[in-house]
Amino acid sequence: MKETAATAPARSASPAGWENILSEGERIMWQGRPGPGLTLAPVLPGRMAKAAVGLLLFGYLPVMNLSHGWPPFADLSPGRTILPLIFFAVVLTALHQLAGYALTRTLVRRRTWYTLTDRRAYIATDLPILGKRLKSWPITVASRLDYDGGTPGAVWFAEEKKRSGKSRYTMPIGFEQLDDAGHVYRLMRAIQQRQNA
Known part of the structure; x- marks a missing residue:
C-alpha cells in the first residue's frame, strides 16, 4: 500500500546542521550566543x-x-x-x-554557540588549533540549575572536575553572558517540570 500524507508516519526532521546529532523526537527550544564582554566568571x-x-x-x-x-x-x-x-x-x-x-x-566565548533542546544543553565551540567541538549535558529532574539574575546573566546546569598542576577544582558549566538568561532558566525549569509530571 502506498503511503499518503494522511497515513505516512510522522517524521521529526532535524534542522540543518543537526542531522545525526539530535535524538529521535528531540526538539530545539532555544539557541543563542554569549555576549562579548570581559568577565572573570566563573571565579576560580x-x-x-x-x-x-x-x-x-x-x-x-x-x-x-x-x-x-x-x-x-x-x-x-x-x-x-x-x-x-x-x-x-x-x-x-x-x-x-x-x-x-x-x-x-572572553576569546573562547566569542567562538561559542549555545543550544537548548527539550532534553539537553549543548555548547559548541570553534577554536583555532582545537577546531570544532560539541558537548552536551542532559537536563533532568536531578540537574541543579543556578541562575545568577544578572544582566547579562548566566544559567549554570552542570559541573566538571578539572586539574591544574597539583590542585583540583570544580568548574561550573552553563550558558554565560546572556541577555535573556531569565528566559533560558524558565525553559530549563519547564523541562524539569515536564519530566516530573
Missing part, C-alpha cells in the same frame, strides 16, 4: 587567591618605601633591592594569571 578560587596576594603586595610596596622618598627604591643598597624585586615579580605573575584567564575566557 586559586586564581583569585593569587591575584589577592599580588594586589596586597602591590599596595604594600609604596607604603614600605614612603620613608625612602621618590622614586621608590632609589636609595636602597643592592643587597636590599632583592626583596622589592621579588615582590614585583609576584605581583606581575598574579596579575598576568588573572588578566590572561579573563582574556582567554
Whole structure:
C-alpha cells in the first residue's frame, strides 16, 4: 500500500546542521550566543587567591618605601633591592594569571554557540588549533540549575572536575553572558517540570 500524507508516519526532521546529532523526537527550544564582554566568571578560587596576594603586595610596596622618598627604591643598597624585586615579580605573575584567564575566557566565548533542546544543553565551540567541538549535558529532574539574575546573566546546569598542576577544582558549566538568561532558566525549569509530571 502506498503511503499518503494522511497515513505516512510522522517524521521529526532535524534542522540543518543537526542531522545525526539530535535524538529521535528531540526538539530545539532555544539557541543563542554569549555576549562579548570581559568577565572573570566563573571565579576560580586559586586564581583569585593569587591575584589577592599580588594586589596586597602591590599596595604594600609604596607604603614600605614612603620613608625612602621618590622614586621608590632609589636609595636602597643592592643587597636590599632583592626583596622589592621579588615582590614585583609576584605581583606581575598574579596579575598576568588573572588578566590572561579573563582574556582567554572572553576569546573562547566569542567562538561559542549555545543550544537548548527539550532534553539537553549543548555548547559548541570553534577554536583555532582545537577546531570544532560539541558537548552536551542532559537536563533532568536531578540537574541543579543556578541562575545568577544578572544582566547579562548566566544559567549554570552542570559541573566538571578539572586539574591544574597539583590542585583540583570544580568548574561550573552553563550558558554565560546572556541577555535573556531569565528566559533560558524558565525553559530549563519547564523541562524539569515536564519530566516530573
